[in-house]
Amino acid sequence: MLNNNFRPPWKTLLAAISAAGGSLIAAQPTITSITPVFDDMGSGGFVDILVKGEPNTQITLQSRDDVAGGEWVNISAPTFVASFNPIAFTAPLMHSDGKTSVPHRFFRFTVNSFDVAVEDDGESVSVRTGSEMPSSVLLQTLSAKSGFGIFGTNDSGPSRILPPLSGKGRTLGDALDGAGVKLWTLGPEKDDGRFAARSLGTTTPQVKRLPDLPGDVGEGKIDQGFPGIPGLKGPGRLSVDIQPSVENDKGLKLEVPDSPEVDQLPIRGVVEKTxxxxxxxxxxxxxxxxxxxxxxxxxxxxxxxxxxxxxxxxxxxxxxxxxxxxxxxxxxxxxxxxxxxxxxxxxxxxxxxxxxxxxxxxxxxxxxxxxxxxxxxxxxxxxxxxxxxxxxxxxxxxxxxxxxxxxxxxxxxxxxxxxxxxxxxxxxxxxxxxGRTGFGLQGAELAGVTKAATITQLHSSGPKSKKFNMVLIAEGFADTTADQNAFNNYVQNVVMDDLLKRDVHPEILNAINIFRINTYSTESGVTRVNGSGQVTSTKDTALGYRYSGDWNRCWMEPGPGTQAAIDALVNSLIPEANVKAIILNTTGQGGCARGHHFAVTRGADWTVFGHEFGHFFGKLGDEYQCNQGDAGCGSYNGGEPDNVNLTKAVSRNQIEWNDWIPGTRPVPTAFANIADNTQDVGLFPGGTIGQGQWWNGIYRPSWRGRMNNNSPVHNPVGYTAMRDAARSRQDADFRKSVVGDFNGDGRTDLVILDDRQLSLYLAADRNPGPNDPVTGQRTRPITGVLNPVWYHTDILYNASKSKSWEFRGSDILVPADFDNDGKTDLYVINLDAWNKPYLCMLKSTGNSFTPVRRFDQDLPGWGAMKEGDKFYAGDFSGDGRVDLMVYNGTDWSMPYFLMLRSTGTSLTYVRRYDRYLPNWEMGRHEKFHVGDYNGDGRADIIAHNTQDWNQVHLLAYRSTGAQLGLTERFYGEIRINGGLYWTMRREDELFIPNFDGNNTADLAIFNGRNWTPEYLGLFAMVEGKLSFRHRYEGAIPGWDMARRDRFQVADVNGDGRQDLVVYNSKNWSTQYLGILKSNGNGTFSGSWQDDWIGSWNLGDSDSFHVADFRGNGGWDDLFVFNKNWFGMLRSYANRYHLEAIYPKWIHNHRYHAYGWW
The missing domain is CATH 2.60.40 (Immunoglobulin-like)
Structure with missing residues (x-):
């Protein structure tokens, strides 16, 4: 049964079934058909028993070989029945020894019914269960009854047994929380009549505030003022505009020619110390x-x-x-x-x-x-x-x-x-x-070559000591143009163009380096041997490999000196090699893996590499099944296999990949129970370990897949193993990400930089694929997801290869639509990874990027870029193309500020400011905030300096498109028409919301650490000048402010007025995510959620991107992420619902019990 503590009221049903498809006796559930199983291997040794059961029951298939006696043995795990659709149970036609066939085999079904009640009166939801039950059963039942997607969490996994429960709340999730069960429930759509009543967050004050950290305790109140920092002077003032000077240490070179590009130059002399x-x-x-x-x-x-x-x-x-x-x-x-x-x-x-x-x-x-x-x-x-x-x-x-x-x-x-x-x-x-001499080609004395071998790196993803190094070696290719082209073309077409652009391989390519070794054999071709290993024809070749064409001899085999020759080549040219692929110059069939290398012929296609790479890289086992009855095809009775994609377990909670199997899908699994033969995971009989092959007793995750049939893509278990294997050789950090609408469809997309790899993920609605044949429903609901569409590692060229950019982990990504085509592009800057700084304009094509202009070291009017350069994007010219501004306060004799205009394909000089912005001196640590503060369609700036002067300095500048003009200045205090509204301090944080919806950016200032209470000030911008609206002290209705509140600007309800999203993980006994909704007059109303949002456990390391990933009505959602997890939180005006969650990487699968991926 389910476990020793589970005592359901069982109802036993019996059926005696002829192995030949004869008579049967059955009560409910109803058996509708019995069909022998055949596939392209022939008879599978099984029958599929098609059964109709009552919804909200759980069926287990049992068998014995004698109807009069003997123990009943479970041959399926308990399977939940969610609908009246038939379910196929697969059953072996053998005695329990797995070898001896019987004329009749007898089966029975044990059935358990569950009592789950869900009531929805339009304002609240009630949930009640009458008995204990597996969490998976509750998930499936509630999904069917509510119509919402429901998934387990780490606290309520699918194998957990839940006690009887009862709860009530505004939403199904609230009701379950009230019953002490944490499940991830998706909310109603925004056009659902239940939406308004179900979208309220908590508005009572947060609870259990922690003591303030010593460095966070301020003193006094904001109206008492602040005398300033002794010993620091104030900024200098100029009454006239000073033009930039060629005499200053930056010089003034206004144009940078677009010269023919060369590869970016590495820093010389850098060696790895380890x-x-x-x-x-x-x-x-x-x-x-x-x-x-x-x-x-x-x-x-x-x-x-x-x-x-x-x-x-x-x-x-x-x-x-x-x-x-x-x-x-x-x-x-x-x-x-x-x-x-x-x-x-x-x-x-x-x-x-x-x-x-x-x-x-x-x-x-x-x-x-x-x-x-x-x-x-x-x-x-x-x-x-x-x-x-x-x-x-x-x-x-x-x-x-x-x-x-x-x-x-x-x-x-x-x-x-x-x-x-x-x-x-x-x-x-x-x-x-x-030493090296013993490893050199001369010391190796390779017999069969006309000249020394050469090595070419075809793909670079990083230092060889930190990556997986794959080497492709030529064998039997002579020093002729035809032979060398044949080898090079094979490598390019089969490996570089086919293998590495398919399946999981583009995603893990930044964990791999690939090298090609050209050898120059004395003769063309390879030595031949017969089935006994006797040489029948000889070729004088570099490695001395031999080809038999005999499957029982593994097709090809090393000769007496082959291993020494391979070692000599590798140790001389690429000693860090992890795996070697030998390509034999023959078009005969075959491929053979031996130890650390494998060999193929020119007749082998990319699927051989794909399958073998699954072994070498992902440590995956073979999922081949054999035909029951064939010689050497047995029933497995050994220990639990060690490959992650093979198991002998049939109990759900013992199957390593159980999280990929819906509770409604029987295990063992029949082909009739799946709709996608590679991506629907079950427990399919048959597998291979070493020389052993079995038709039963050992199980694989999918009907077909890369490790079963070479050419199909990896199933989810194999895909996960490949990604896991690559992870230690990648940066794998979601925090290195930026957002934008990169395909122009109105949804917010994502770009991730992983060391030398840039990847693009487009926001979309989930494609659920075909309905599950067991339930007749989708395997998961349609929600917002991110679709991986493009991965590129290392050097990126444009179509003509006249422009390029080489990605590095220290690249700075600045999203900006610099050509006004409606798609967000990227300014990419690297200031420290090369022997000179570089800046590139990467144009978005909608599903990839292409370089259109690269600046090597110098920018127009700026000269040499330095590590202290700070970049700001904004359309200060008002032509629809997003321009670039640069500030550097630390690397030169004085601070500099630069305005560059985008032409769509390049950057041109507009204006530079040396030491002084109009009227006032810049400090060494200015921070700039870009926004349209006067509503003229051009991006303006606010300069904010909290470090360099006796008091905090704040200035507002408007852009004319050609220069900046001062509109407002405050020093120490914000006084408007004689009234003191804000005393500025070092810990002030500025945010730029348009909280009144008038298309003019406004100003919010938060200070949680300089004063005794926390303060939030709201100022409207009117013609570029500040107008006071409201100041909060200590609390906002629905939100108690605390020292370490972190703010984001977002329009959470699509009303055109931007709101504030606030997060605090430091000052309370749990983490709080709040929404401060703008009332349109400079005031806010708050609500919050704490600890868990669906399956996302809020944590101290979480960060956020504002993102409209569903693209409907201008409602801003959130991407939430930390190093290892990425989530999509959909806004419901006063609260968020989790719509997708990605641990470790972004990919979309058809089903996962926790709703991952």
Whole structure:
């Protein structure tokens, strides 16, 4: 049943079913058909039993081989019935031993009914359950009864058993909260009649304020004034406008020619201070390690590390894996036995053959010895390696390990066979004696070449020590134009153009470096051998590889000197290589993986690379199933497989990928229960481990997919494994993001910078795909989502390759529609990653970006860019094209301010200010706030300086399109017509809302730390001058202000008046997100939410982008994010509802129990 504590009222139903499709006896549920299962493999050894059940019940299929006796065995997990649609249960036609067929097999269904009542009177919702039940059942029932999407949270996962509950609230979510259950419930649409009554946030004061931090405690009240900071002077004043001077240290070069571009120039002399060893050795399957070489290579993933990162440790390594444990007495990591690194490699003693005579299998060729190479990180400063030890193990007794931390490894040491070790002294001796000469091509004395090999980097995503390095090596290609072109074209077409632009690969490309090694064989072609391994024809080639064309010999095989030749090439040219792909110059069929390399022919397409990359990179297992009854095709009865995409579990709460399976989808799963054969996840019988293939007893996540049939995309489980594997080699930080309407459809989109990769995500309504055949409904509701549409890593060219930009992690992104086509473009600036600063204008095409102009070091009228440059976007000319302003107060003898006009394809000089803006001196730390403060359609600025003068200085300037003009100035105090409305202090924060809806930007000032109470001041801008509206002290109706309140400007209800969104994670016992809605007269009304919003747990590190991601009616929503999570909060005027949540990366799947992705 469900668990030992679960005692539902069971109703037992019996059916006796002939294996040949004969008689049956059944009560409710009703069996509508029984169908033998066939696919392209032939008979599957199963029948699909199509059943109709009562909604809001849970059915479990049981079987036994004798109707008169024996135990009933569950052959399905409990499955929730949500509708009258038939459900297909899949059942094996074998005795319980999985091998012997029987003339009759007997089945019964156990059925459990659930009492869930939902009442909605138009103003409130009540929820009541009559008994305990799994959380998944409550989710499915409430979704069906309410019509809303409902998902679990970390506190209420699908496997949790919930007690009887009762609750009432304005919304279904409120009712469940009142019953003590946290579920994520989606709200009604805004045109729903229930919307107004259900959109109210809490308006009572927040509770449990924490003591103020010592540095936050202010004193006095704002009307008492402030005498200023002793010892600081005031700003200088000029009565006349001073033109910029060529004599100043910036000079005055007004034009920067658009010269032919060259690649951005790296900083010279930069070397990685850390290092690792490329350790080469020969190893037998049962031990006998013989160290042969160790090469010291710059760079290490451990640089500056004070802890072991679990993202970089092996997770559930498959049986046969090589595990290497690195120890040192010098380690400062707080890990047992001095372990500071653990790595894993796929079984090196097994070859996998591709392109079998029939679909559905590899050939597995065992070997007794293998030449291996491992990357061994070296601790910072460990020059002599004294005390270092590398231990090599083979994982021989599978158990479910999870992340292989040092503690887990030592606790399960009996599952690992020690094959050998090498001490630091041995490695030091190898490093000193081997040297580069032994690794060079001359020292290798490759027989079969006419000249030295060459290496070309085809794709760069970062330092080789921090990325996954894939090397493509030519074998049997002669030094002729035809042969070398054939190799180069194969690499370009199959790998670079096909593989890397499909499936998950563009998304992980910034974790990978790709290199091509051209060898120049004496003869064209490869040596041939027969099925016994005897040479039938010889070719004098660089690597001495041999081709048999025999699947049982893995198609191709290394010759006597092949491994030494590969090592010589790699160690000489790219010692950091993680995997090698050998391309054989023959058009015959085949591909074979061996240890750290795999070989293919020119006849192999990109799907072989895609499948094998799933093994090498994602550590995925084979999902091939075999035909029941064929020789060697059995029923699995071993331990739990270690690959994340294979399992023997049939209980839902034991299936590792259970979160991807709807509670209404039976497990094991029949093909009839899915609508998408790669993206609908279930528990499908059949899988492969090593040389073993099984039709039952082992299960895979999807009917088809990359690891089952090569060409389809990865299923969600495989996709997730690939993304997880790349994560430790990426920046993976949602905080490096900007927003804009990048395709011009009125919705707010997202751009993320991940080191050398720029990615674009367009806001859209979720495409739910085909309805689920079990429920007849969508697998998830239509909500706002972000669709990934474009990934680009490293250098980006325009169509003619005359313009380019190379992305780096320190790029500054400034969104701006600089060509007035309705699509947000990007100004991209880098001031520190190259030997000179660069600025590029990246035009949005709607689904990508293209460079249209790059400035190398100099800007018009500005000269050299410096690290202290600050950039501000605004259409100060009023022509619809967003221009650029630059300020630098720290790098020169005086502060400078520059106005540049966008022409749509370039930037031209307008005006520069040296030391003085009109009338008043600039300080070293000015902050500028851009907005149209007089309603003339041109962007103006407010200059705000809290650091450099005796008092805070605030100035408002209007733009004429050609220059700036002062409209208002305040020093120390904001006095208007003799009235004191605000005393300015160092902790003042400025925000620019249009709170009265008159198309003129206004001013809000918050100070939570200089005074005894907190203050919020509201000032309208009238013809560029401040007009006082309101000042709040301590509290706003519906919101108590606190020291660390953080504000955003957003029109939360689409009325044209901009409101304030406020967040505080510091000053209360929980986190609060508030909405301060503008009343149009300079006053606000507040409401708030706390702790959880749907499945988003508000936290201290959360940040926000204002974003209208649904694009209807001008309602501003929010993107909420931290380093590892990204959420979409839809505005309901007085509260937010979570519409989408993305952990770690952005992608959209058909179903997830927690509503992720």
């Amino acid at each position: 290092r690792h060893l490329q350790f080469t050795f020969n190893l037998g399957v049962n031990g006998g390690l013989r160290a042969t070489a160790a090469l010291s290579v710059p760079g290490s993933p451990l640089s500056g590390r004070s802890f072991l990162d679990e993202d970089e440790l092996p997770k559930n390594p498959p049986p046969g894996s090589l595990i290497y444990v690195v120890k040192s007495g010098k380690s400062r990591l707080n890990e047992p036995e001095g372990i500071y690194f653990i790595g894993a490699e796929a079984d090196p003693f097994e070859g996998r053959a591709y392109y079998p005579p029939f679909r559905g299998s590899h050939s597995h060729v065992p070997r007794t010895k293998e030449d291996l190479r491992l990357q061994i990180p070296v601790l910072d400063g460990d020059d002599d390696l004294a005390g270092m030890k590398v231990e090599i193990y083979r994982y021989v007794k599978p158990t479910r390990l999870g992340v292989l931390t040092p503690e887990t490894f030592l606790k399960n040491i009996q599952h690992f066979q020690l094959l050998g070790s090498a001490a630091g002294e041995t490695l030091t001796r190898l490093v000193s004696t081997t």
